[in-house]
Amino acid sequence: MLFRSKIYLKNVRFHAYHGVLPQETQVGNDYVVNLDVSYDFSSAMETDELAGTINYAELYELVKQEMEIPSKLLEHVAGRIGKRLFAEYPTIQKIQLAITKVNPPFGADCDGAGVEVVLTNDKTL
Numbered sequence: 001m002l003f004r005s006k007i008y009l010k011n012v013r014f015h016a017y018h019g020v021l022p023q024e025t026q027v028g029n030d031y032v033v034n035l036d037v038s039y040d041f042s043s044a045m046e047t048d049e050l051a052g053t054i055n056y057a058e059l060y061e062l063v064k065q066e067m068e069i070p071s072k073l074l075e076h077v078a079g080r081i082g083k084r085l086f087a088e089y090p091t092i093q094k095i096q097l098a099i100t101k102v103n104p105p106f107g108a109d110c111d112g113a114g115v116e117v118v119l120t121n122d123k124t125l
Contacts, residue, residue, distance in 0.1 A: 004038065005038065005039065005040060005041045005042070006036050006037055006038040006039070007036075007037050007039075007041070007053070007054055007056050007059070008034070008035060008036045008037065008056075009033065009034065009035045009056060009059060009060060009063065010034055011032050011033075011034060012032065012033045012034070012035075012060065012063065013030065013031070013032055013033075014030070014031045014032075014033065014064065014067045015028050015029070015030055015031070016028055016029065016031055016067045016068065016070070017029075017070040018031070018070060018071050018072070018073070018074055018077060018101070019072065019101075019105075020072050020073075021105055023105060024105065025070060029101055029102065029103065029104070029105075030101075030102040030103065031067065031099060031100060031101055031102065031114075032099075032100045032102060032112065033063055033067070033097070033098070033099050033100075034097070034098040034100075035059065035063060035081075035095070035096070035097050035098075036094075036095070036096040036097075037054060037059065037085065037089070037092055037094075037095055038092070038093045038094040038095075038096075039054065039089070039091045039092045039093050039124075040091065040093075041053045041054070054089055054091075054092075059085075062081070062084055062085065062088065063081055066080050066081045066084060074099045074101065074114055074115045075115050075117075077099060078097050078099055078115050078117045079117075081095075081097060082095050082097065082117065082119045086119070086121050090121070090123060090124075091124065092121055092124070093120065093121055093124045094118065094119065094120050094121065095117075095118070095119045095120075095121075096116070096117075096118045096119075097116065097117050097118075097119070098114060098115070098116040098117075099114045099115055099116075100112035100113070100114035101113055101114050
């Protein structure tokens with residue numbers, strides 16, 4: 001009966017050291033992460049038990065751990081997060097992830113620059 005369900009983290013803020021410029025690797029920058037994880041949580045809807053769902057506190061910890069690893073490219077960070085999510089939660093069907101670098105160091109008046117990726121788990125199709 002359940003057509004589509006997801007859990008999400010919205011506008012999670014981190015300070016991290018991603019980038020290719022010396023300032024980015026030494027001083028760091030602020031980032032905003034948005035994550036949508038699609039999977040079937042109909043069991044939790046029926047039972048009211050955490051075992052029937054994915055704990056979003058655990059999702060946050062996983063994202064935090066990956067954001068703490070310095071990388072040159074946000075694309076690489078996004079790929080690592082996706083791989084870990086699929087490895088640790090094989091019932092995930094789809095991940096939509098956006099990582100925004102707030103105040104990027106290229107002189108533009110903008111809210112941020114970043115990457116967004118949609119990944120599907122071939123094992124759940």
